[in-house]
Amino acid sequence: MYLGLKEMWHEKLRYSLLSGVLLLIALVVFMLAGLANGLSNGNRQAVDQWHATTVYLNKNANQTLSASQLTLADKKHIDGNTVAPLSNLSGTLRTSTNHLKTTASAFGTSRNSFLMPTVISGHKINGKNQLLISATLKDKGYHVGQKVRIGTTKRTVKIVGTYASSTYSIAPTVYTDTSTLNRLKDSPITTGKQQPINAFVTKKSQFKTAHHGNLQRLSIATFIENLPGYSAEQLTLNTMIYFLFVIALAVIGIFMFVLTLQKQALFGVLKVQGIGTSHIIAALLSQSVVMALIGIGLGLAITVGLAQIMPAGLPFVINWQAFGIYSLALLGAAVVGALLSWRTVAKIDPVVAIG
Amino acid sequence: MSTSVLELQHINKEFGHGHTAVTALADANFRVNAGEFVAIIGPSGSGKSTFLTIAAGLQTPTSGKVLLNGQALTQQSEKQRLAYRFNEIGFILQSSNLIPFLTVTEQFKLVDKMARRTFQKSATLKLLDELALSDVKDAYPNELSGGERQRVAIARALYNNPSVILADEPTASLDTPRSIDVVKRLADEAHHHNKAIVMVTHDQRLISNCDVVYRIEDGKMTRTD
Ligand SMILES: Nc1ncnc2c1ncn2[C@@H]1O[C@H](COP(=O)(O)OP(=O)(O)OP(=O)(O)O)[C@@H](O)[C@H]1O
Ligand SMILES: [Mg+2]
Numbered sequence: 001m002y003l004g005l006k007e008m009w010h011e012k013l014r015y016s017l018l019s020g021v022l023l024l025i026a027l028v029v030f031m032l033a034g035l036a037n038g039l040s041n042g043n044r045q046a047v048d049q050w051h052a053t054t055v056y057l058n059k060n061a062n063q064t065l066s067a068s069q070l071t072l073a074d075k076k077h078i079d080g081n082t083v084a085p086l087s088n089l090s091g092t093l094r095t096s097t098n099h100l101k102t103t104a105s106a107f108g109t110s111r112n113s114f115l116m117p118t119v120i121s122g123h124k125i126n127g128k129n130q131l132l133i134s135a136t137l138k139d140k141g142y143h144v145g146q147k148v149r150i151g152t153t154k155r156t157v158k159i160v161g162t163y164a165s166s167t168y169s170i171a172p173t174v175y176t177d178t179s180t181l182n183r184l185k186d187s188p189i190t191t192g193k194q195q196p197i198n199a200f201v202t203k204k205s206q207f208k209t210a211h212h213g214n215l216q217r218l219s220i221a222t223f224i225e226n227l228p229g230y231s232a233e234q235l236t237l238n239t240m241i242y243f244l245f246v247i248a249l250a251v252i253g254i255f256m257f258v259l260t261l262q263k264q265a266l267f268g269v270l271k272v273q274g275i276g277t278s279h280i281i282a283a284l285l286s287q288s289v290v291m292a293l294i295g296i297g298l299g300l301a302i303t304v305g306l307a308q309i310m311p312a313g314l315p316f317v318i319n320w321q322a323f324g325i326y327s328l329a330l331l332g333a334a335v336v337g338a339l340l341s342w343r344t345v346a347k348i349d350p351v352v353a354i355g
Numbered sequence: 356m357s358t359s360v361l362e363l364q365h366i367n368k369e370f371g372h373g374h375t376a377v378t379a380l381a382d383a384n385f386r387v388n389a390g391e392f393v394a395i396i397g398p399s400g401s402g403k404s405t406f407l408t409i410a411a412g413l414q415t416p417t418s419g420k421v422l423l424n425g426q427a428l429t430q431q432s433e434k435q436r437l438a439y440r441f442n443e444i445g446f447i448l449q450s451s452n453l454i455p456f457l458t459v460t461e462q463f464k465l466v467d468k469m470a471r472r473t474f475q476k477s478a479t480l481k482l483l484d485e486l487a488l489s490d491v492k493d494a495y496p497n498e499l500s501g502g503e504r505q506r507v508a509i510a511r512a513l514y515n516n517p518s519v520i521l522a523d524e525p526t527a528s529l530d531t532p533r534s535i536d537v538v539k540r541l542a543d544e545a546h547h548h549n550k551a552i553v554m555v556t557h558d559q560r561l562i563s564n565c566d567v568v569y570r571i572e573d574g575k576m577t578r579t580d
Binding site: 001003006007009010011023265266269270271272274275276279322350351353354 | 455
């Protein structure tokens with residue numbers, strides 16, 4: 001410790017350079033993690049807000065909500081006390097004058113379903129052709145009392161309430177009842193048990209019998225994995241992050257190795273004086289850990305600072321849990337990077353230092 | 356008869372094998388007592404450094420015995436040999452004994468850190484004062500003169516209160532007046548502080564202060580009292 005820290009203090013420039021490189025790597029890791037989290041949120045926030053465990057889709061739908069065709073009557077296969085029907089329509093939310101236009105994800109469910117978000121202004125849906133909008137849309141200028149259309153239909157619905165911010169497929173959500181959504185979809189059947197829907201969502205349930213018709217049961221995690229584009233996006237960003245760990249490891253490893261080669265004579269003298277390999281490795285470790293901590297700390301601070309001034313359109317959301325794990329991974333890279341010089345240090349022969 | 360602090364018996368050291376083998380030491384016998392200042396003198400390549408590294412436990416002899424305070428050091432593990440060097444031996448090299456990024460005082464602090472004890476400030480200051488180094492106690496090695504550096508190395512070697520001090524040409528990088536000064540200080544430590552000090556040199560003029568002189572030629576050692 002003492003040896004390592006004293007040397008860093010004496011060679012501030014040299015060690016700040018490595019800290020600087022680690023800072024840049026940490027910064028990119030945190031930015032990518034923030035983007036991955038922001039995109040993930042944009043895709044799945046609404047699903048997370050359901051607090052559901054299971055989704056039932058048509059077994060031929062390839063686990064995709066929009067491709068799943070069911071009817072309300074299919075509920076007979078499912079046993080559970082909170083089973084909510086779900087319909088989905090993605091389209092442009094327009095005011096009648098076309099004054100405001102935004103892509104939105106519309107959900108339809110039964111009026112008293114647990115999927116219905118908690119209203120924070122206005123009132124719950126209590127009649128036909130009513131719509132709840134998320135706070136995100138309210139911020140864009142939509143408001144209670146407005147008449148709007150969704151998609152290409154000529155039919156209009158009236159905004160009656162708003163709820164907390166919520167997104168699905170990178171678009172803000174709106175909620176209405178099942179038959180209103182079917183009307184917006186211009187579906188031929190808009191009342192009764194034969195109405196088309198896309199899915200059932202439940203908190204706890206099972207199939208009533210071994211024969212459950214055309215239904216497939218999905219855990220909520222599987223459902224999220226299969227949201228359009230979700231896995232590919234997350235995999236791309238996460239792969240970049242993992243590569244950065246490898247780069248951090250290589251940078252630290254090479255830097256510490258080069259310094260070790262430069263200091264062979266000094267380490268030889270230390271060994272002559274009875275200060276052995278383990279003390280020297282401890283010094284290298286303390287140096288690389290301190291540099292990593294400085295780099296990670298500054299990287300975090302800059303990331304948090306940048307998050308404040310980022311344009312609102314950028315899907316960037318800080319996730320402290322992920323940041324914590326990635327910080328530990330970078331720290332691990334620093335530890336391993338320093339340990340890579342172990343053999344070199346162990347092989348330094350003190351006799352050479354004398355000769 | 357008092358036991359010697361350090362004694363080497365029938366030491367042979369060969370490098371390499373077969374017809375390329377080099378005999379660096381051939382049946383070398385050596386002993387030094389507390390309070391004695393011993394010189395080892397010989398031409399280049401005669402085996403002086405090899406002898407010191409064996410005495411310091413940095414190399415093992417091909418055959419023969421190293422005894423410290425009557426105890427044999429052969430067959431020790433690397434860890435035990437490190438501890439032996441740290442606790443029992445003070446080593447002074449030709450140059451670059453000092454750690455470049457520590458001030459004079461911090462060189463001593465490091466020894467205490469390694470020994471897991473608190474910094475013995477008054478002992479350090481006393482030692483620095485004895486060796487006329489008080490003015491440079493906060494300087495880094497590259498800010499010192501060659502003579503000052505070697506005096507710090509002597510103080511550093513003495514600091515851990517070792518049984519023996521081994522010095523490999525401690526004056527090689529110094530001019531004659533400074534060499535004489537450094538050797539006088541080593542003699543002082545031996546005679547007034549009852550240390551066993553072994554100094555390797557090839558400078559005939561520096562041995563007048565020594566109690567015992569070993570001459571070494573082609574690995575063969577002869578003693579003159
Ligand atoms: N590691 C080694 N491998 C092979 N030969 C060695 C090795 N170390 C020393 N020798 C040989 O052993 C002999 C004694 O070497 P040593 O370094 O002890 O001499 P020295 O008396 O210290 O010389 P100098 O005054 O030049 O420092 C020399 O012939 C040297 O070449
Ligand atoms: Mg030599």
